[in-house]
Amino acid sequence: MVNFSVSEHVARMKGSSTLLAAQAATELRAQGVDVIDLSVGEPDFDTPQFIKDYAVEGLSKGLTKYTATAGLADFRSAIGEFYAHQFDAELAVSEIAAACGGKQALFNAACCLLDPGDDVLIPKPFWVTFPEIVTFCRANSIFIETEDSDFILTADQVADSITDKTKLLIINSPNNPTGRVVPADEMRRIVEVCADRNVYVLTDECYLFFAYPPSRPFSLACLPPDLRRYVCVAGSFSKTYAMTGWRAGYTIANEDWTKAMVKLQSHSATHPTSFVQYACARALRDTEATLAAVRSMTAEYERRRNWLIPALNEISGFRCAMPEGAFYAFVDVREMLGNEFRTSADVANKLLSEAHIVVTDGEGFGADGFLRISYATSLDNLNRAVNAMKELFGTN
Ligand SMILES: Cc1ncc(COP(=O)(O)O)c(C=O)c1O
Structure with missing residues (x-):
């Protein structure tokens, strides 16, 4: 054998x-x-019952076929409207694409950006998947120690770590495993430092809403366009809405990055389940509930x-x-x-x-x-x- x-x-x-x-x-x-x-x-x-009901509604409406690879137009625009409502973000639908959970969003984003030999900054401690995605892309993980700042990444730490080989920084706040939250103004400074050196930022916002007062949910999707063009938000329905098994996520990134991710996804998962996208769109539009x-x-x-x-x-x-x-x-x-x-x-x-x-x-x-x-x-x-x-x- x-x-x-x-x-x-x-x-x-x-x-x-x-x-x-x-x-x-x-x-x-x-x-x-x-x-x-x-x-x-x-x-x-x-999962909240009303979201399950929306999925059943989607099924009974016959949402059982392929959707566009980037996702249902309604799913994408519902995400855009929700981010406008919650974070004052101004997003074009062409900057939003569906993915099968946050994990696929992260994979899509990294695979469309990284070439073999690129350096990727990853603050320590990190979520286990980040360095493995980098390894898969044949790029190098360069770790940033953050214990001196109580595991809260700072713009100075990022600035000190960037070299000519750095292509990407991957951040995750609120953080798994530390539970730490990078304050909104520091997050912005981190992106400014990166943009200034032509380094992209992949932000895993999977725990977005789980920031306890006085911390507040904050998304890099709300940055002005000159900064946001360096950012890809990997979003997920899994934790926020208790929907881990539904496999629903999305990316928010500049149009070129988004197009590349949709191309890649057209040869892999194609898109998240159609009636799941429907349910997610209806839930986001049922904003108060x-x-x-x-x-x-x-x-x-x-x-x-x-x-x-x-x-x-x-x-x-x-x-x-x-x-x-x-x-x-x-x-x-x-x-x-x-x-x-x-x-x-x-x-x-x-x-x-x-x-x-x-x-x-x-x-x-x-x-x-x-x-x-x-x-x-x-x-x-x-x-x-x-x-x-x-x-x-x-x-x-
Ligand atoms: C930091 C972080 N990002 C992403 C994910 C992936 O979530 P999903 O693919 O279910 O959206 C997880 C799941 O544990 C996580 O902890």
Whole structure:
């Protein structure tokens, strides 16, 4: 039998470490163990009923055929109108294209911009997929250390990292895994620095609405045209509207970048499911209902965060700053390393084997010494998990 030989493009990519943690939870559960899974990267809420109803409406209207590769005209214009309403953005429909989730939006954007050998700036810690996309494009990930600024990227850090080889900066705010939010004025300065040096910015706005007061949701789509022409927004319905399985996302970028992404997509996924696009368009146009649903989910995440972070800080060896957004606590466990534990993965393994709690080790995010704890789960689960952690490691 001839061994299958994976292409170099794909062989060079690493598998997803976040999925490994989820797999560990599934395996333990299959053995009948009561697992508390704090590794989840998706809302524990169901999709709001009115959005499901719009999908059924789309099906009954016969939206079961191909749409344009860039998406239904109505889907694209609904996104434009929603961004105008929420962020005062002035977008042409020709700058908006549908994608199958934020992940495909990111892939489309990177693949249409990067050539082999280009340098791509990625702030650390990073979402696991960013460097893998860069690897796939045969470009080089150049990491920016951000611990000195509490994991909040600054324009100065970006300016210091740009060289003649830099083609792109990938940012994600609110951030997975840190939960940090780059303030709007700093985001603008970051784009200014990049535009000044002809560097493009790919902004992953998948947690856009999960910014807790006093932070506020902010999109780079609202920048003036001279700056925005360097920016591609990767948008997603997954987290904001609790629609991870629907695979709905979009890009907002200059017309040439958009055309290239549509060309690429015409040879891959073609477009997101037609009645899903219909439902998303109707939901965005049903703005009050949609914003009310988002507000209520965000308020619940905020309530959990406010309880969880002080509770985690009571555990011996755990240090955790208050995240301003997303739904992750990023815990510094470096104080625990040395004797019993060599790495944060050892701490995660102890939690798994002795308390049946699944957390994600920071190493995959470029942050060995940290654990990512998701609070996209009930307060009851969080409470049980914290009590078990206190029992295992002691309290301060
Ligand atoms: C930072 C970030 N970006 C993008 C995604 C991808 O989301 P989707 O492809 O479901 O829109 C995720 C999912 O975990 C994420 O955490």
